Amino acid sequence: MASATSDGCLPNSVQQVAKILIVGGFGVGKTTMIGSVSEIEPLRTEETMTEASAGVDDLTHLPGKQRTTVALDFGRITVTPKLALYLFGAPGQHRFWNAWEGLAEGAVGALALVDTRRLNDSFAVLDQLERYAALPFAVAVNLFPDSRNHPLPELRDALDLPAHTPLTTCDARDRTSSITALIKLVNHAAELTSTRF
Ligand SMILES: Nc1nc2c(ncn2[C@@H]2O[C@H](COP(=O)(O)OP(=O)(O)OP(=O)(O)O)[C@@H](O)[C@H]2O)c(=O)[nH]1
Ligand SMILES: [Mg+2]
Incomplete structure (x- = not known):
């Protein structure tokens, strides 16, 4: 992996940049992943959750969660000397899902984060992704300490994923595992679109 320059500028070796969308249900770890991966200070648009969220957003498995993304997160990672994402x-939050279509514009692919403790949310996420973004996508299961350890083939069945869709586990707080999931997506998008990244 290439390192960012100390001023945060793209390394001179970078010849190509690719836009990647990271989607997933409420509190699945999207902001966490971009924060752990980004080589520049990530842009976050988080607001404190208010009572309006009570009864709408399920906080059962997210006891420490107080803030939620209201527009987007943005970060950058140089994954090979020539390629930056x-x-x-x-x-x-469901009420902001209509923003996905706009955010997907120009993206080469999407990484869908899944929390197996709330698998039902993921069906809606994958449905929304296919319907409104129509991008090559990969799925990363963000493992929390109390997530059950389902074998990947079982999860593939449960999520009704095609055999060619990359499916991995990750820890969104861990840079290396998050980058691995992103690289799987980039390779998949490259194959599907016959693009060389
Ligand atoms: N244990 C554990 N906690 C995590 C992990 N990823 C995120 N968290 C925690 O789970 C909560 C939700 O993470 P966020 O990154 O805010 O999730 P998000 O998908 O951006 O949430 P929204 O923007 O509200 O949809 C935070 O309190 C994180 O600290 C993980 O991999 N393991
Ligand atoms: Mg967020």
Whole structure:
């Protein structure tokens, strides 16, 4: 992996940039992933959750969560000396999902984050992604300490994912595992679109 320059500028070796969308349900770890991966100070648009969220957003598994993304997250990672990814994180609250279509514009692919403790949310996410973004996508299961350890083939079945869709586990707080998921997506998008990244 190439390192960012100390002033945050793109390394001179970078010849190509690609936009990646990161989507997922409420509190699945999108902002966390962009924060752990980005080589520049990430842009976050988080607001404190208010009572309006009570009964709408399920905080059962997210006891520490107080803020939610209301517009987007933005970060950058140089994954090979020649290729940098611009990461756009989508808001997870349902009322902001109509923003996904705009955020997807120009993206080469989308990484859908999934929390297996709330698998039902993921169906809606994948549906929304296919319907409004129509992008090559990969799925990353963000493992929380109390997530059950389902084998990946079982999860593929449960999510009704095609055999060619990359499916990985990750820890959104961990840079290396998050970058691995992103690289799987980039390779998949490259194959599907016959693009060389
Ligand atoms: N244990 C654990 N906690 C995580 C992980 N990823 C995120 N969290 C925590 O889970 C909560 C939700 O993470 P966020 O990154 O805010 O999730 P998000 O998808 O951006 O949420 P919205 O923008 O509200 O949709 C935060 O309190 C994180 O600290 C993880 O991989 N493991
Ligand atoms: Mg967020």
